[in-house]
Amino acid sequence: MNFFKSLFGIKEKEASKSVPKVHSSIHTSNLDLDIHPPLTVSASPIGNITGSTATDFYVYEWFIKDTGEIFYVGKGRGNRFNTFHEKAYEAEKIRKLYDTSSRFIATNLTEEQAIELESKEITRILNETNDRLTNRIIPFFTERDNGYDRSNNTPKLQFETAPHLYVSEIEEHYFGMKSRTFDKVNSEDLKAVAFITRNIRNEVDVIYGGKLENYQTETRELLLAHGSKIIQSKFAKSVTAWIYIGDDYLSSYQKDQDQAMEKLGRNVPTYHLLDVWKYLKEMIEETKIVASEKVVVNASHNRVPLTDIRNLRNWEEGYNQGKPFWDEGEIERKAAHFDKAIELFNKARYNGYDAPALYRSYAMTYRKLKDYDNEIAIINEAIEREKDANNHTIRELKERRIKAIELKQKTN
16 A cells, blocks of 8 residues: 555554544434435545456546536546446435536556545545535545534534434535424324434433433323323324434435325424423423412411512612521521521511522421411412523422422312
8 A cells, every 4th residue: 555655644554553433423223214324434545445457447526517616536447437326325416406527536547546546535625625525435534524514504412402403514505405493392293103213323412411311211201191102103194293312314304204295195293302301391380380370378477568578679789688687597497496587588578688599498498387378479479579580490489389289288
């Protein structure tokens, strides 16, 4: 491989240290085959040596006439440069859509020289231009990948946020495709769901925080509690929705929908596991809240009405004048002097202190006193006053209210 070493300027010893790496590729299950085969990165010149002794090999590239953009580099003999490439799926789509042509990089090469020159040309394009190549295997020495990465316009992955059905740079650049969100969850379409397990990659650690199994288990339990049926085949006649666990190329999703139209005569609503998980959790919570609103609360207390609170619209003064009473109240609460603690919390509230911490202290104290009516009443006030607080605070208050209602109903 002296020709290879001269092209790249590396020592044979250094080249042997380069271990082939695999791009974060598209993995498929036995049931779900992707139209995009895996992309690999090779530390050695790409291509297979057949042992041919011919010296009429050449290296060629396909490009778009209008822009000059190179989208495929290959090697061959005879008429290979002009024939249909069955495995070059994206390149053939480009040739069909655009006015393209081909040109030779070099001719009259040995097989070894052709393989090495092909690697060099791919490396040059990926290191020195912005062209999106459609070659699946690329050399190890490239500074960027080819065009199969997610488009830069695809939203970044976030924790507990459903990803997009994404498009590659190739699909966006050459075919004008844009990523899209999963469908909005509709309760009626959760009757018979099939999980799509294609593309379960390392990226799921981001959106599930490394706890994918927990989310899967809880979502399945929520679905069963909702009365949903989980089926195995995504093309079963009874299927009402698909639920993706990972993500996918938009083109793969579209292929599935085309098959659904062919086999079922309809498209199938497509959701993401995280959206279904959130939807069912919120629906169950809302159901509990609606039920809780029917509970009669008879809270007996001497708290002043909200309209009589001092510094109602001056948060800073309310904090300065009210917080000292809350601090004293916390000392009494922790000492189990609950009546004294309530008295001090009332003074903190009257002087304008309305932090979530005050209402949390109220609720914990009433819980200790088993005064569930007052606990529910003070939580209701907190939810109303803290409606602009972060979601975690509101969720915590609602969960505490549900528990207080359950305890009240048990005592009754």
